[in-house]
Amino acid sequence: MTDRSPNGATVWARHSRLRVVPPVQPRKLAKVPFVELADGRLQGVVSSGSDIGRVYVSSIAAGTHDYNCSTNNNRPCGGLYGSPCKHLRALVAEAVVQYGADRVSRYLRVEVPEGADLADCLGGVHEPAPAAVVFSRFLRHLAYLEVPDTTLPIPELHWFPATGTVG
């Protein structure tokens, strides 16, 4: 008799899954691992296109459409030259996939003419906002993720070691 269970970890992983709200369409989690409509904002976490270890926290306020994008350490995004950066555009695109265009435009209170891109219809300005709140919501969200059976690295888990320092 022995307590050793070579497959214990696998079994545990298989049984610990929880369902999250299924997206309207399948999402590309590696690019935008977290998106939500919460706190009067469309907000989320967007992977850096060039650096696997860096993420951006992007948000757009409902109503005013003022936007912000910074790293999770509150360093401003270099792409914000008077207009939303590619991370914000990726966030909007993924929100549409996750929630559907109608729900996103209703939440942000934006008029989107037929055939137009929602991201092009936002009229806000850059308004700095702390990233820590959004980032900690992202880290909490990770705890409820459904992790698929795969031997590949899971991009959403890459940032776990960085949870210790906020602010």
Ligand SMILES: [Zn+2]
């Ligand atoms: Zn950005």
